Every structure is written in structure tokens, then in C-alpha cells.
Amino acid sequence: MEPTGMGRRHGFGHGRHGRRDGARRLSEMEAGAKGRIAHVCCRGHIGKRLLEMGLTCGTPIEVIRHAPLGDPVEIRIRGYLLSLRKSEAEHIEIE
Numbered sequence: 001m002e003p004t005g006m007g008r009r010h011g012f013g014h015g016r017h018g019r020r021d022g023a024r025r026l027s028e029m030e031a032g033a034k035g036r037i038a039h040v041c042c043r044g045h046i047g048k049r050l051l052e053m054g055l056t057c058g059t060p061i062e063v064i065r066h067a068p069l070g071d072p073v074e075i076r077i078r079g080y081l082l083s084l085r086k087s088e089a090e091h092i093e094i095e
Contacts, residue, residue: 026063027073027089034062035094042091054078055092 023038037059040050054077064074064081071086084092 023093023095025090026092026094027086029063031063031065036060038095039093040091
């Protein structure tokens with residue numbers, strides 16, 4: 001049973017769970033890779049913040065680059081460049 005508020009229909013999950021077939025975490029993708037957001041596996045203030053930045057299911061993205069130590073990762077989404085911490089990128093599944 002889904003809790004009240006934002007549920008799966010908005011692409012919100014409840015922490016970490018098994019990945020969907022063919023989905024990869026944004027944090028694992030290489031520079032130049034493209035895809036669509038399949039699921040945002042996060043809730044609370046971090047999940048809300050990700051949604052407010054436009055990271056919603058079905059949105060196309062492109063990985064631009066990773067910082068030398070892997071954190072942060074820069075992506076192109078909805079016509080702008082966005083940098084995410086690796087810990088935030090781990091919550092986003094891409095297909």
C-alpha cells in the first residue's frame with residue numbers, strides 16, 4: 001500500500017530496491033551516455049528537491065561529464081546543465 005503524498009505514480013520510490021530490467025543508476029553512466037529517467041528512488045527533502053529540479057520519469061537526459069574524483073556528475077536535462085552529487089545520482093534510475 002502506498003503512503004499518502006507522493007507515490008510511485010510520480011516516479012517516487014521508497015529507498016533502494018531492485019532495479020528495473022535494463023535500468024542503470026545515473027551515477028554509473030559514462031560521459032556522453034543518454035537515456036530517460038525511469039525512476040527516482042528517493043523520498044523526503046532530497047526526493048522533493050530532485051523533482052523540483054525537473055528530474056521526473058520519462059525526462060530525457062545526457063551525461064556531460066564527471067568530476068575527476070567522480071563527484072559531482074554534470075547532466076543536461078530540460079535544456080540546462082545540472083550538477084548532482086554522486087549520492088543524489090545513485091537514487092536516479094535511467095533506461
